[in-house]
Amino acid sequence: MFAARLSRQLKAARTLRSARRISTTSARQSDALFVHRDTTYNNPKIAFEFNPDNLKRAEEIISRYPPQYRKAAVIPLLDLGQRQNKGWTSISVMNYVAKLLEMPPMRVYEVATFYTMFNREPIGEHFVQVCTTTPCMLRGAYDILDTVCKDLGGIKPGETTKDGKFTVIEVECQGACSNAPMLVVGDDFYEDLTPETTKKVLEAFRKGEKPKPGPQSGRLTSENSAGLTALTSKPPGPGEFCTPEFS
Amino acid sequence: MLRLVSSASRPASTGILGVVAPSTSARHGRRAFGSTSSRHADITLTVDGKEVTVPQGSALIQACEAAGATIPRFCYHDRLAIAGNCRMCLVEVERSPKPVASCAMPAMPGAKVFTNTPLVHEAREGVMEFLLSNHPLDCPICDQGGECDLQDQSMRYGADRTRFHEIAGKRAVEDKDLGPLVKTSMNRCIQCTRCVRFANEVAGVEELGTTGRGNDMQIGMYVEKTMNSELSGNIVDLCPVGALTSKPYAFHARPWELKHTDSIDVMDALGSNIRVDSRGVAVMRIQPRPNDDVNEEWISDKTRYAYDGLKFQRLTTPLVKQGHRFVNASWEDALTAIAEGLARSGAKGDEIQAVAGHLADTETLVALKDLVNRLGSDNLTLDSPGGHAAPVHSVDVRSNYLFNSTIPGVERADAILLVGTNPRHEAAVLNSRIRKSWLHTGLEVGLIGERVDTTYGYDYLGNDAKVVADFVAGKGAFAEKFKAAKNPLIIVGSSLVEHADGTGVYNALAKFVEQNKAKLLTPEWNGFSVLQRVASRPAAYDIGFVPSKKASSVKPKFIYLLNADEVDPKSIPRDAFVVYQGHHGDLGAQLADVCLPAAAYTEKSTTWVNTEGRSQLGRAAVPPPGASREDWKIVRALSEIVGSPLPYDDVLSLRDRMWDISPTLVRYGVTEATSTEATLAGLKTLIAGTNGAKVAGTPLKKPIDNFYQTDPISRASVTMAQCTRAFTKGEAYGFSEISSQPQASYA
Numbered sequence: 001m002f003a004a005r006l007s008r009q010l011k012a013a014r015t016l017r018s019a020r021r022i023s024t025t026s027a028r029q030s031d032a033l034f035v036h037r038d039t040t041y042n043n044p045k046i047a048f049e050f051n052p053d054n055l056k057r058a059e060e061i062i063s064r065y066p067p068q069y070r071k072a073a074v075i076p077l078l079d080l081g082q083r084q085n086k087g088w089t090s091i092s093v094m095n096y097v098a099k100l101l102e103m104p105p106m107r108v109y110e111v112a113t114f115y116t117m118f119n120r121e122p123i124g125e126h127f128v129q130v131c132t133t134t135p136c137m138l139r140g141a142y143d144i145l146d147t148v149c150k151d152l153g154g155i156k157p158g159e160t161t162k163d164g165k166f167t168v169i170e171v172e173c174q175g176a177c178s179n180a181p182m183l184v185v186g187d188d189f190y191e192d193l194t195p196e197t198t199k200k201v202l203e204a205f206r207k208g209e210k211p212k213p214g215p216q217s218g219r220l221t222s223e224n225s226a227g228l229t230a231l232t233s234k235p236p237g238p239g240e241f242c243t244p245e246f247s
Numbered sequence: 248m249l250r251l252v253s254s255a256s257r258p259a260s261t262g263i264l265g266v267v268a269p270s271t272s273a274r275h276g277r278r279a280f281g282s283t284s285s286r287h288a289d290i291t292l293t294v295d296g297k298e299v300t301v302p303q304g305s306a307l308i309q310a311c312e313a314a315g316a317t318i319p320r321f322c323y324h325d326r327l328a329i330a331g332n333c334r335m336c337l338v339e340v341e342r343s344p345k346p347v348a349s350c351a352m353p354a355m356p357g358a359k360v361f362t363n364t365p366l367v368h369e370a371r372e373g374v375m376e377f378l379l380s381n382h383p384l385d386c387p388i389c390d391q392g393g394e395c396d397l398q399d400q401s402m403r404y405g406a407d408r409t410r411f412h413e414i415a416g417k418r419a420v421e422d423k424d425l426g427p428l429v430k431t432s433m434n435r436c437i438q439c440t441r442c443v444r445f446a447n448e449v450a451g452v453e454e455l456g457t458t459g460r461g462n463d464m465q466i467g468m469y470v471e472k473t474m475n476s477e478l479s480g481n482i483v484d485l486c487p488v489g490a491l492t493s494k495p496y497a498f499h500a501r502p503w504e505l506k507h508t509d510s511i512d513v514m515d516a517l518g519s520n521i522r523v524d525s526r527g528v529a530v531m532r533i534q535p536r537p538n539d540d541v542n543e544e545w546i547s548d549k550t551r552y553a554y555d556g557l558k559f560q561r562l563t564t565p566l567v568k569q570g571h572r573f574v575n576a577s578w579e580d581a582l583t584a585i586a587e588g589l590a591r592s593g594a595k596g597d598e599i600q601a602v603a604g605h606l607a608d609t610e611t612l613v614a615l616k617d618l619v620n621r622l623g624s625d626n627l628t629l630d631s632p633g634g635h636a637a638p639v640h641s642v643d644v645r646s647n648y649l650f651n652s653t654i655p656g657v658e659r660a661d662a663i664l665l666v667g668t669n670p671r672h673e674a675a676v677l678n679s680r681i682r683k684s685w686l687h688t689g690l691e692v693g694l695i696g697e698r699v700d701t702t703y704g705y706d707y708l709g710n711d712a713k714v715v716a717d718f719v720a721g722k723g724a725f726a727e728k729f730k731a732a733k734n735p736l737i738i739v740g741s742s743l744v745e746h747a748d749g750t751g752v753y754n755a756l757a758k759f760v761e762q763n764k765a766k767l768l769t770p771e772w773n774g775f776s777v778l779q780r781v782a783s784r785p786a787a788y789d790i791g792f793v794p795s796k797k798a799s800s801v802k803p804k805f806i807y808l809l810n811a812d813e814v815d816p817k818s819i820p821r822d823a824f825v826v827y828q829g830h831h832g833d834l835g836a837q838l839a840d841v842c843l844p845a846a847a848y849t850e851k852s853t854t855w856v857n858t859e860g861r862s863q864l865g866r867a868a869v870p871p872p873g874a875s876r877e878d879w880k881i882v883r884a885l886s887e888i889v890g891s892p893l894p895y896d897d898v899l900s901l902r903d904r905m906w907d908i909s910p911t912l913v914r915y916g917v918t919e920a921t922s923t924e925a926t927l928a929g930l931k932t933l934i935a936g937t938n939g940a941k942v943a944g945t946p947l948k949k950p951i952d953n954f955y956q957t958d959p960i961s962r963a964s965v966t967m968a969q970c971t972r973a974f975t976k977g978e979a980y981g982f983s984e985i986s987s988q989p990q991a992s993y994a
Contacts (some may be wrong), residue, residue, distance in 0.1 A: 034459035035421070036470045044470070091470065104453035109469035113458040 032120060034113050036091055041122060048092035050100075054080050058100065071103045074111050078118055087127055088119040116171075124160045124167040126205050128152075129184040132170050135177035140194075144181045145170060147195040151202050165206065178222040179215055188213035192225075290356040295363060307349035307360065308336050316362040319371060319400045321378075321487045322439035323350035326544055328448060333378075333439050335400070337370040338362045346370040368404070375404040380411045381418040381462075382488070383434050390430075391489030393502040397437065420465045426473035427969035428480055428548055429491050436466055436490035442482040448686065449545065449679045450476040451702025466490075475974050477675035477954055480551040481544075484534065493532065495552055495966045500524075500531045508868035509536055511855045512550045513606055513782035513848045514961065516741075517654070517674045518857030519546045523554075523849050523868035530554045530849050530869055540655055540918075541857070547675035548970065549954065549961055554849070556964030560832045562844035563873025573842065578874065582888045584841050588824035589889060592804040597795075599624040600803035602634075604810030604829065605958050608853035609786040609862070609912060611878035613905055614893060615809055616792055618882055621891040626798040629787060630811035632745040635818070636799045639750045639937055640777070642788040644929025645911075646921035649785060650858040651773035652736050653918055658684045660774070662691045662732030664708075664725070666715065666752065668740025669699040672951040673780040674858070678702065691732070693718075693725040696740065696947040712748035712755075712942040719759045735766055736774045741784065742950035750940035757933045768923050775926075779858040780950065783810070786856035790908050808835045809878075810845075812959045828881055830871075831959035843885075844875035847960065851877045852898070854905070854912060861918040862911060 179191030197216035294314035321333035331351030341359035565581030685703035767774035827839035
């Protein structure tokens, strides 16, 4: 994404060179807008309410906090709302949470804009988050990112495929560095990726299947990929080496 | 609306903030959870080798101030909660491994603080460099230039060259549209969050906040909205940089061109202390002047922005009506015309009526009363509905019509009953005090009157005199809370005297106060307050500018309208000779046969008595326009022509006369509490005068429908008209086109 941004700026700088301007700095744009704009798909008039299941969950979450600190439940409730609202937090979700927790809507907007995992724009059915932080980057995360982008029809990070099935973004460390490189689809981690296995994972999702989460190289969790060097024997199971009355 | 937990690090000197909040209410279940009580012990510490003693709980920055060391700051403000996010106030504390943000650090006994060491300077220079790295270098076109904290402090701590070489450029934030009063230029924002804290704590606008984080953090409302508050102009003063500036004042003047004149505001009866900034003969802007006893540091938007009304619709020459047209006249001709009109009308005794309007100053009221009395009349009328009759509360004892608890006293109250008043519109700054108290203490508020959006929660009791009777009888939950309160306070609105049931309500409340005098009337606490909404009214009552019973029934033949622009045209007989004295061609001037151009409040040095009975001296900032003259001088000149000259030739002897009437009128800057005995005697006469009043039960109405236009000045103001459209009516207003146009980028 950085590369994409840089090339855009270079292009802008080139066109500027011909005409003399007072200002030569290009606008620095962030990933997301931190103001709300009414659109046909995201405006306060679209109704949102928790379904009965989620309402029950919400009440359980609120009951974890003392009554005067109801507002402490804002993050779990926003998450619940995001899950119900196809993976993104619309202005209606925020307003509904504010109403439910009896707090000014602005306080909810502050939280929702602070945390990057609240998507304030619609996303595709499968939300692909590719980690490009240092350990993953060293293990070839940008190849994975390029593979994902190419495989999904040449979209750029931050974009959604035309059929609305996939959204790709670049994220920071997800805490699976020992299995780098990795990507996240929905709530599941796909680790130890190569461009080939990445394609397989995406293909499976495209077909509507759910590939097995975890390392795609075949190793178990984050075991030594060259085979175990210690603790190679079978771990004692329950009841082994016990006196007969306990076995 | 959530109440804040009172923070332990607040200075004890701000009093109310440290008070414990007992949780009592079931309805407002989200009370503060604060449990530490304020302790007023003093502690001693050393700042730059100087010993200094401050109350426990003071911030370190306050201790440094007390020791005479100036600490640079952006986010810290005495009257707002502490944020500690600008990091400019770093100081060195002994045995602390790194510099300490002095605003967020409580002063500790025995601490050794250094504010002038190389470490401190380096730290501040570092902070300044970071602040400047994203701040546009547009001081020459910035309205804050010359009074900008960032500009001033960068002169001391800023580097003279930049190390900023980011390819991506400086942070760019889009401007927000907060309405016709506050202009935003968010690129300049340094995210001190003073405006956010002010809006949430003081103004009660809980829609302003910060969105995003890190470098992308910005101030705003997230959704597109105007900042609908009567106090929004104060965020312009609070902003330490040019991110929030005044829209009406934009690009009009530079601070070093302005002459500052300390004066008093007349848009409501609070008597807010203001500073009038003028250039030549024009008032360029109005700013608040700190006065802890009155307005703290805030003023309402009407006070701040109605000044452009002083330029429009002014009366500049005397006018005499010939046929159906006004013709310019000299002062001599106009005054002679009045003398002839008086003679021709054949008005004798009480048929001469004087009407005192909203913006009449005390000097002129005294002079006019003396003149009318000399002409043998007692027909002194107030410019309000029912003003032709003597008010139901008599004016013999001051406590019957004044705000006896005093304005800072409101913060001591733990239960407030509002009767027929909406303080948010009648005294916006007072309302912020009630909100402050509501937020930080267990204050209970009850409201009898029209339902309104105050900026705090209240128990709604009802809307008519019968509810008052129920309350007095002790019925209802709020009456019980009120009984249990230690410092209960009843705030009676000024519109109650104008209401048909006013007599009955006054009677019931006066009896209630008398019965509960153990709590409501003690030498320490006077819990019966009348909130006036008109600047001239307390002074008019003080000097007895009210009609006698006999005079009030007489049909006038000669009417003298002194700044009276709210009169009902039907109340003026067709054949009466009408004189209007005032500064604006508003309603009163239309009714007149002769118009005398007078000075507005920024153009004369006169006495104003606020709702507490505090007399304050306004000062002339600019000369009156054209041929207009100071008000009292006009009355004095007229007295000469009608043949009964007044015995004062200069303002000093006029003030001697005021001293004779009531010494409180010229004891400037103080309130004199009425003694408990006198208050009780006043209540007794009030009860005796109102006994047996019938209660019709007509609903009480709020007296101010449109906060932004209540007097001739604000009605003539373009800014106030835009506010009316934007906030009262909720329409689009004139300025949004400008701000939505693309602006050149400055880097």
